[in-house]
Each structure stands twice: as structure tokens, then as C-alpha cells.
Amino acid sequence: MAETTTTTPVAGDDPPRPDGPSRTDDSRTDGSRTGDSPAYGVLGDSLRTYRMVAAMWIRSTMAYRVSFALTLFNSFCVTFFDFVVILLMFGQVKGLGGFSFAEVAFLYGTAGTAFGIADLTMGSLQRMGRRVRDGSLDTFLMRPAPLLAQVAADKFALRRFGRVVQALLVLVWSLFLLDVDWTPVKAVLLPVTVVCGAVIFGAVMVTGASALFWLQDAAEVTNAFTYGGNTLLQYPPTIFAQELVRGVVYVVPLAFVSWLPALYVLGRPAPAGVPDWAAFASPLVALVCCGVAGLAWRAGIRSYRSTGS
Amino acid sequence: MSSTEPFIHLDGLEKTFTVRRRAGLIRREKREVRAVDGISFGVERGEMVGYIGPNGAGKSTTIKMLTGILTPSGGRLRVAGIDPSRERTRLARRIGVVFGQRTTLWWDLPLKDSYRLMHRMYRIPDARYRENLDRYVNLLDLGDLLDVPVRQLSLGQRMRGDIAAALLHDPEVLYLDEPTIGLDVVSKAKVREFLKDLNGERGTTVLLTTHDLTDIEQLCSRVMVIDHGRLMYDGELAGLHGVGESERLLVVDLERELPPIEVPGARFVRAEGPRQWLAFPAADSAAPLVAAVAAAHPLVDLSVREPDIEAVIAKMYGGTREERRESLR
Numbered sequence A: 001m002a003e004t005t006t007t008t009p010v011a012g013d014d015p016p017r018p019d020g021p022s023r024t025d026d027s028r029t030d031g032s033r034t035g036d037s038p039a040y041g042v043l044g045d046s047l048r049t050y051r052m053v054a055a056m057w058i059r060s061t062m063a064y065r066v067s068f069a070l071t072l073f074n075s076f077c078v079t080f081f082d083f084v085v086i087l088l089m090f091g092q093v094k095g096l097g098g099f100s101f102a103e104v105a106f107l108y109g110t111a112g113t114a115f116g117i118a119d120l121t122m123g124s125l126q127r128m129g130r131r132v133r134d135g136s137l138d139t140f141l142m143r144p145a146p147l148l149a150q151v152a153a154d155k156f157a158l159r160r161f162g163r164v165v166q167a168l169l170v171l172v173w174s175l176f177l178l179d180v181d182w183t184p185v186k187a188v189l190l191p192v193t194v195v196c197g198a199v200i201f202g203a204v205m206v207t208g209a210s211a212l213f214w215l216q217d218a219a220e221v222t223n224a225f226t227y228g229g230n231t232l233l234q235y236p237p238t239i240f241a242q243e244l245v246r247g248v249v250y251v252v253p254l255a256f257v258s259w260l261p262a263l264y265v266l267g268r269p270a271p272a273g274v275p276d277w278a279a280f281a282s283p284l285v286a287l288v289c290c291g292v293a294g295l296a297w298r299a300g301i302r303s304y305r306s307t308g309s
Numbered sequence B: 001m002s003s004t005e006p007f008i009h010l011d012g013l014e015k016t017f018t019v020r021r022r023a024g025l026i027r028r029e030k031r032e033v034r035a036v037d038g039i040s041f042g043v044e045r046g047e048m049v050g051y052i053g054p055n056g057a058g059k060s061t062t063i064k065m066l067t068g069i070l071t072p073s074g075g076r077l078r079v080a081g082i083d084p085s086r087e088r089t090r091l092a093r094r095i096g097v098v099f100g101q102r103t104t105l106w107w108d109l110p111l112k113d114s115y116r117l118m119h120r121m122y123r124i125p126d127a128r129y130r131e132n133l134d135r136y137v138n139l140l141d142l143g144d145l146l147d148v149p150v151r152q153l154s155l156g157q158r159m160r161g162d163i164a165a166a167l168l169h170d171p172e173v174l175y176l177d178e179p180t181i182g183l184d185v186v187s188k189a190k191v192r193e194f195l196k197d198l199n200g201e202r203g204t205t206v207l208l209t210t211h212d213l214t215d216i217e218q219l220c221s222r223v224m225v226i227d228h229g230r231l232m233y234d235g236e237l238a239g240l241h242g243v244g245e246s247e248r249l250l251v252v253d254l255e256r257e258l259p260p261i262e263v264p265g266a267r268f269v270r271a272e273g274p275r276q277w278l279a280f281p282a283a284d285s286a287a288p289l290v291a292a293v294a295a296a297h298p299l300v301d302l303s304v305r306e307p308d309i310e311a312v313i314a315k316m317y318g319g320t321r322e323e324r325r326e327s328l329r
């Protein structure tokens, strides 16, 4: 949502609009361009565009109900088998890196839900590399709507909802199994974590998509951070090398998606010598990530070069 | 900004692409392509201007900058007082764009759905939308196509669909990049007629690129010729004749086959039996030449052929850049 065109027109920069020489129909004076009103910030405009485009794609997929139901089911199953791996593992061992099954399920649920939401809303950004390469992004750039919203909502795939549902079920299940002293702080922290986690994943996806303006094959790298990051976060940090854990705290701050707050909820110490208050830093980290993503996106658009034909 | 600035105003506009290409196994070589190399012009409201030039001249690149799709590398650009690349979305509501080479519609959706989405995206008032849609469906014969997914439309059908889409929101200016490419004779005529009416009745400013000079002849009183990213000519279409070493032809039918005619002020081109072709500068009068030929040769018939605009332009495109720029001075 960071694609910002200057919304407040510079005073002297406003176009003089001499009425067209032969313009008799008055229905096309400024009244018909209410959209210019600065009341619609870029964020509002983005949300509106996103809703509009996504709704259109949902309507067009719903035209084939059976096939939609099948793909949704398929998506659910694929992610479910993902979790079956963990179930099977606990059939063999009692704990994983000192974490019980309930605790791992909790990690899995928080990371998976956050990632699922980001993937549902921003997953289409992955395919932008093709549009940059073949120049079909031109079409989006001609429209009076923020580019990011148009690209993110393009071919909106409701089937990705299957992943969210699956992760959420695991999360709820883990809450029944867990033996945690719930405090009000922890109860608030959990939903905040999921939302901030989704925002952080989303920001990483946008930053990755920005890289596509320069390197059209960067999608694989981004996937390593998003899909890879999701898989990483589903396991306890204790089973990974310290360097890797520090990397996802300080370099690509994925640890804030779920690990740090989730460990606090579980009453465990933060990994790799990270201070304990970091468990509450997710909103701040999410904000910073959005800022970085926004700058990258803007720079990307400015260096977009279209194609020769 | 002064209120006298033209509606579309380019001042020393530049766009440079850096292209990398292999030079050896790993080493890559950077090279700069100056697609638009310092173009300046102004277009007033309500004008209909042709923008022509050979392949790779920089026409599409200019239009993309005018739309805000590409950010210029240098120079100044204003459309309706707006800097396109900085306020792209604000400008978008006021312009319409048709790329002949590429659809701006949603490929997988029926035409109707694309239009419906435009309706909301451009915030077109309902009454206005319906009125425009009816009008364009009528004029461009889209009635049977509304339920067809865009990818199933033929090139000509798609083009008409694209033109309607670009105009639903009553843009003040319309950029057309090769709108008649691949159309049959009837469709071309229809599109031209439509554009002429649009410009005449609604006063929509039109900037048109094309490789079909008939488009220009029938639609535009003003034409700009660019090559290698530079403006070579800006003026009336008719004025192109006077440009460069444009020549007229004197076709002479003699009584019998004779050796090539030699008269001052004309150049022998070729002969075919008793018929001979002589070329002379377009700016010169034909009368003294005709008199000179008639005095020395047995004439049966004779005619003067005006230079073909295509030939003039081909000549402009053909020579080296320096030659042509000299000739334009």
C-alpha cells in the first residue's frame, strides 16, 4: 500500500482547466472526477481497488463451483500433509528440541496462519516477474488505481484460503492441548502476533516483488524467505544453528512473525541472546518492514522499463 | 506554470535505456540506447496530431512517458499540467490509451466485465457510463462481443473493444499507438470515422502513431516525424512535400522511341518505349520545363505526377540522420 503518488497537489501545480473550446455537455466537468478528492488517501484507494479487483476474480471463479470446491479441498490437503509430517515425527520421539507436541503445534499454527493470510492476500505478487518481463504491467500502470493493489489482487485465488483454515485449526487445537498460564497480556499478544506476522510476511513479499523490477528471476529468492521462512518458523528455534536464528532476528526479521512472541506465550526464553522485550516488538518491526517495502516498491516502479513492443 | 502552456508539453524529453549484453562468457557489456533524445513539442486542446517515424524511432517510448508508465531520464513533461510519472494515477483519469499491440482489457474476462470494472475503477457516474457504453457499442459494433472473453476476440474485434474501453471515462486526451494495425479495410475505415467524430464532437485531443499514412492523411492536419529519438519534422502533412529533396515527376509520351531527353532543370529517370520519366524539384514550376521539352521533341501526351507522401517519408526515413537534418534546415 506504499505506492505513493503525491496526493496533496502542490499549489501552483494544479492544472488550469480552461473549458474545452467546444464542450457543451457539462456532465464531464470536475463533478465527474470526485476520485481526485484528497479524502481518498493512497491506503483507502488501495483497499478499494483491492476489494474491487478481488471481488471480480472471486465472481469469475465462482462460476465454476465444483472446480473451485475441488481446488480448495486440494489446497487444504496439501497443507494438511505438511502437518502430518510433524504428527508422524512425534509418533517416534517425545520432544523436538525440548518442545512438546502441543508447543510445536502452537508454533506451527501461529506461523502458518500469519503466512496463510499474507499468501492469500499478496500471493499474486509472485507472478509479477512475468508481467515485468513481457511488459503487460503497462496496462496496470495506465489505470487510476495504485499499482500494488492491482497486482496483489490480480487473479485473486480464494483457494489459498484452505491454508489459512488448516493453520488456524492447528492453532486452536494446540490451545486446548497447551498447559499455559494465560494472562491478559498473553491473550492480547496472540492475535496481535498473527496480524503483525501477516504484515511482516506481506512486506517481505512486496520487497521481493520490488526486486523483480530489476531481476525478473528474483522470485525464487523471495520464495526462500516466505515459503522457506514459514517452514522454518514452524519448528522450535532450538533445533537450528544460532547463526541462522540470529539471521532471522536481525537481518530478515522473520523471527518477529511468530517465534519471539510465541516463545513468550509459552513461557520460554528468547533464543540466541535476544532480549525478552523483543517479544512485544512485532508491531514496530511490522511498521519498519512496511516502510522498507514501500520505498523499494516506489523505486521499482520508477525503474520499470516496459518492453520495446 | 503559466496558463499559456500547451495542453501537452514536452521540453527536451529524454529516455535512455541501458541494455546489457553478453560480451564473452561472463563479461557483460553495457550499452545505452537513446530511445528518445531531446524531443520538444506542444499540443493544444482539441488537436489531432499524427506521430510517425520508422521502427524503433521512439514513438511508443514517448507515449509511455506521456502516460506515466515510464519515467523520463531527462527533460520536462506536462500533460494537463500534471507530471505523468509523478502523479500517474491522478492523470490516468483524464487520459485514454490504446496500444494496438497489446490489450488493456482483462484477458480472461468477458468484455462486459472489463467495462464494469473500468466503470468502478474510474468512478464514472452511472448515467454517464451507460450513455457512453451504449454509444460505443453502437458505433463500434460491439453488441455481439460483450459476453465473449477477451482472449477469444479476433484482433480487429479486440481493437474496437479496447478503443471503447479507453473512452468510457471521457478522457480529455487519447493516445493511440498503432490503432489500425492488422485491421481490414472496412474496420480501418470504421475506426477512422469514429476517431474523426470523437475529435470533432467532443473535442478530445488525439495523439496517434501509425505506420499507415492513410490514417494520417484522413485524420491529422498536423504531423510530427521522429527518427532516432529526435523530432525531424513538425507541421502540416502537405508541408512534408517541401521537405528535403522532394521531387515531382514529368511523364512524357513521345511519338516514337528516342534517346533520353536532356533539358536543364530536370533529370532523366527512366524510359519505357516512347514514354520517359523526368524528375524535377517539387518546388519548381513545371511550365518552363514543359515548354523546353515540347520545343525540342515530338510530343503526344504529358502529365505531372505529384510526389507520393509515402515516397517522401520513405526518403526521410532512408537517408542518414545528418543528411536529413541538414535538409530540414
Ligand SMILES: Nc1ncnc2c1ncn2[C@@H]1O[C@H](COP(=O)(O)OP(=O)(O)OP(=O)(O)O)[C@@H](O)[C@H]1O
Pocket: A305, A306, A307, A308, A309, B017, B018, B019, B033, B034, B035, B053, B054, B055, B056, B057, B058, B059, B060, B061, B062
Ligand atoms: N524496454 C526497453 N528496453 C530496452 N530498449 C528499449 C525498450 N523499449 C524500447 N527500447 C528501444 O528504444 C527504441 C525506441 O523504441 P520504441 O518502441 O519507442 O519505437 P517505436 O517508434 O514505437 O517503433 P515501432 O514503430 O517499431 O513500434 C528502440 O531502439 C528500442 O530498441
Ligand SMILES: [Mg+2]
Pocket: A309, B059, B060, B061, B177
Ligand atoms: Mg511502437
